[in-house]
């Protein structure tokens with residue numbers, strides 16, 4: 001295998017030809033922040049937070065897309081790099097709800113982590129703000145597009161499944177947003193609630209409804225469990241707080257197959273610690289009923305009588 005040698009932060013590094021600067025730096029133990037980068041759909045280069053300084057280059061280089069080359073001299077945290085990352089974060093936060101105190105993603109949010117690392121407190125930019133309607137139409141997934149940073153990881157991961165492509169970037173400029181066909185609510189789209197998009201969203205734009213308001217990220221424990229509803233054997237995370245199951249989460253697609261809806265429903269029932277409440281649809285609304293009514297026992301008894 002042919003290799004290239006370069007210098008990263010003063011350290012001589014040799015990597016296989018074709019390796020991206022991002023992977024070369026991470027492999028050598030250096031930190032580079034990423035938001036849109038996804039190892040399953042690389043070369044996107046949308047957010048630019050991963051820029052590095054390459055000696056002799058005219059501008060900062062997106063390390064997720066640039067290949068390492070012989071003799072390159074790279075700095076991953078030079079003053080110019082840090083300044084650029086701060087500006088990118090300020091621009092994102094200028095149009096982002098100041099919602100960390102109550103956001104379900106707090107504690108596991110890359111935007112929050114990077115703002116902390118680069119000491120970005122108060123955005124220096126004013127102007128128009130996004131005002132998208134909160135979409136809680138899907139029984140499993142909440143969508144808050146006001147928190148979306150347009151990294152398109154959800155779009156790419158949904159499209160990666162043949163014939164799926166339920167969501168895409170829609171509109172232009174300031175109005176750009178992730179939307180379903182005809183910008184319908186998620187429940188009215190062809191979404192199969194697999195949760196792949198939620199597992200790759202780096203911020204709180206996509207979250208699981210079952211966990212909403214139930215736990216802070218640092219309070220939960222995850223246990224890997226294998227679904228036995230079919231022979232595919234999908235693995236997923238059972239999420240517990242204080243030993244009690246509060247929901248089921250799809251794993252990142254890079255860690256295996258995501259859960260299908262059958263698996264999600266079956267496993268949520270399997271691990272549900274709450275007593276089950278039967279629901280029946282009456283006048284287009286689900287209402288809680290007794291088990292006797294749900295199982296049709298009253299009708300059977302009356303017919304027998």
Ligand code: SF4
Nearest residue numbers: 099100103106109204
């Ligand atoms: S998405 Fe991240 S940065 Fe935004 S409110 Fe939630 S925790 Fe804070």
Ligand code: SF4
Nearest residue numbers: 158191192194195197
């Ligand atoms: S839940 Fe699955 S099908 Fe629905 S939008 Fe997300 S990735 Fe696509």
Ligand code: SF4
Nearest residue numbers: 148149151152154201
């Ligand atoms: S919803 Fe999440 S994953 Fe999708 S584009 Fe927005 S921030 Fe990225």
